[in-house]
Amino acid sequence: RIMRPDDANVAGNVHGGTILKMIEEAGAIISTRHCNSQAGEPCVAALARVERTDFLSPVCIGEVANVSAEITYTSRHSVEVQVNVMSENILTGAKKVTNKATLWYVPLSLKNVNKVLEVPPIQYVRKEQEDEGKKRYEEQKLDRLETKQRNGDVIFPVINPEPHTVGYSQSSLIHLVGPSDCTLLGFVHGGVTMKLMDEVAGIVAARHCKTNIVTASVDAINFHEKIKKGSVITISGRMTFTSNKSMEIEVFVDADPFVDEPQERYRAVSAFFTYVSLSKEGKPLPVPQLLTETEDEKRRFEEGKGRYLQTKAKRQAQMQQAAR
């Protein structure tokens, strides 16, 4: 579809969250269709995880985003979907790859939302495809377990913070979950949650560097808990790390399902977003360094540095391999 002014920031760059929402919608459609392709209980595919996603080039207002999706692996209870986004300037005809994302879905019964159904197996052209898929499946399963433990953290408000400290840019947003945010099962679309997360992370980044910013990448996101229609969700973000030209922001999503049943507030999702600041010509600008004050902030900064260096090393390895 054509990118509209509301999809973009004042500089005309489309929000990463808008792209993530489109990706997730495509993934939900193809996996729901696949899971209902055999006779049996009707179901809706729910997003369980998105692998790390890089935003390879910014998309602008007026461009058309082409989204294509393909199922690349099925386990007994989950579906792996590969989604590609190309942006096309329909005036010049120029096309660019914007994103390649990998998403995992789980089919939930339409009659009983707590029941996970079986996934019809797909056919592989080559045996290796199935083996590689299985390896990816095992890896993500392990990572999901790990994040489940990390998820207990809370962002505390800071009074009168200094510029460039963590407290200065941290932000939060509340959102009342409406009908259009939800699937047929009455739970929030993963893509809607990711869009809100990107919105908060973008505000944190902009408050820190006070220049035009764009989403550069999103680390793997695990959706451990569903969020019901009518809930209030609080999305909070804080900066954890800055390199010379990038900022890492951690985002938490907490749900308050208070209307129907006075259940406790719970952590539904958390993730790391990376932003860069762009000049008017689209070049990355240096960003102000994050001032860490407490022990926790220093520890999180070091952890962020670890993730940054690891990603950088992985990317260099890939480039060397590609150059051979």
Added chain:
Amino acid sequence: RIMRPDDANVAGNVHGGTILKMIEEAGAIISTRHCNSQAGEPCVAALARVERTDFLSPVCIGEVANVSAEITYTSRHSVEVQVNVMSENILTGAKKVTNKATLWYVPLSLKNVNKVLEVPPIQYVRKEQEDEGKKRYEEQKLDRLETKQRNGDVIFPVINPEPHTVGYSQSSLIHLVGPSDCTLLGFVHGGVTMKLMDEVAGIVAARHCKTNIVTASVDAINFHEKIKKGSVITISGRMTFTSNKSMEIEVFVDADPFVDEPQERYRAVSAFFTYVSLSKEGKPLPVPQLLTETEDEKRRFEEGKGRYLQTKAKRQAQMQQAAR
């Protein structure tokens, strides 16, 4: 209401689809009100058909669109509504007629959506009004039967198409039907469908001519099949004909009601849209000629030429009549 940036293309011209959606909403309100004006089973008026509609002048961001609707004929089971759209520049006070549209609605029972109810008859000031209305009613009935047969066509993707061929500009979009897209009966508003159709047709036109384009007219659209909440709809468009300064695009809407019942995908609507390309001063520009390759493409081009010449002849006849 005031036209917003999201309602318009990058040149500031409001999308024809936004106007069509407003027209349909006005028509749905007036005809639902009329069909419930007598005691009896409550019902919701569903759009059955929109007559050919010309876009007489483009609307811009910041202008106010005034929509007025009037019931002009009733048959036993259908209502004809005339909707006029005026755009008003509230800064200068200038008003222009933008559209005159004729829509046909059918009252469906709120309790049983497959039951068509009877329409309370309206009073005519003059006997001729009723006769003319009846003639329009018979004509549209005939036309509806014809399009029902044409509806089987499918758009196949083309790999590495040449510029200005049919395959080069053809486009498609998928949309998951959400609650706000639907009437009280749980079926998609005709206006929502038309807005999506205009969006796809606009992308096809812009891909072909790579300049600023606006909707010039829409041929009669027949809504043969309802689309249910939760369906996935695929809207596809391909260019069929070009004159010196206009492009005709055929648009298909297919619905996949895959979640609830594993029914087959079906063709819900199809229509022809005509676009022109505008210079910065608002003058129509020449458009590149469509290159037809296959026999089918050549046949569709000739058919489009037929429609084009017929419309041109009709318009000239009207102008001569008006000049007398």
Added chain:
Amino acid sequence: RIMRPDDANVAGNVHGGTILKMIEEAGAIISTRHCNSQAGEPCVAALARVERTDFLSPVCIGEVANVSAEITYTSRHSVEVQVNVMSENILTGAKKVTNKATLWYVPLSLKNVNKVLEVPPIQYVRKEQEDEGKKRYEEQKLDRLETKQRNGDVIFPVINPEPHTVGYSQSSLIHLVGPSDCTLLGFVHGGVTMKLMDEVAGIVAARHCKTNIVTASVDAINFHEKIKKGSVITISGRMTFTSNKSMEIEVFVDADPFVDEPQERYRAVSAFFTYVSLSKEGKPLPVPQLLTETEDEKRRFEEGKGRYLQTKAKRQAQMQQAAR
């Protein structure tokens, strides 16, 4: 227009904020049109104030809201607009008055947004109309000055608050101002701000009583400061007072115009919203009493009680007058 699921809460009641936004759009159209009706510098009418507004009956999904607006007084630099909203159930034909609102607009030059232009005077049918209008004008002018002073207050976060305290339900929301939120001058529509304020106030009310809530009334709102496109706005709300069956919530809007120029954050608007809790049959329910802890909270509770008793007395006087 037809009320959609997205306009309403889970119980199907349309949000007060949606109605306020429609009211303001109607007021902006009629006053912009009036202020440009004489030759001279083109201008856009900006919302300066909304008088206290009561929500007389809830509107439901599927109903049509009819909005009508009329200019009732003009001073040299401002326009008073009276807007009435009727909700209509188009199935039964039943109509109810939903709102009567009075809004004040000021014409700002399109070329220089800081320049307030002169308003063309309107004609009054009776001399008393002008005198009464002038009285209303003087009253609102006085009230605007008063609120300007109150505006310095700030909401501090509370850690681990007890249920039914002020800290327990207080909430805040950040919003990045997009193009569709703004007028031609590039400043946020008053209606957009009011919709966001109602959203936050509604969340505060729901968090406090954990039942279905609806907006009952909004006290006069003064728009002292404009908010520019690209700003981040923080909307915060806290409960100030509870009667047996109503809750008063104070809402603050702060703007951060950080992208363009590193200006300081400023208070743009503040207002009091009153909510009631409704049973499934639409009857008002008792609400839990607000627990006040600090001196400030107790003072604000007493002030809220004063406003509540004053409104009650005024309403009784009106009813007695009407009964005569």
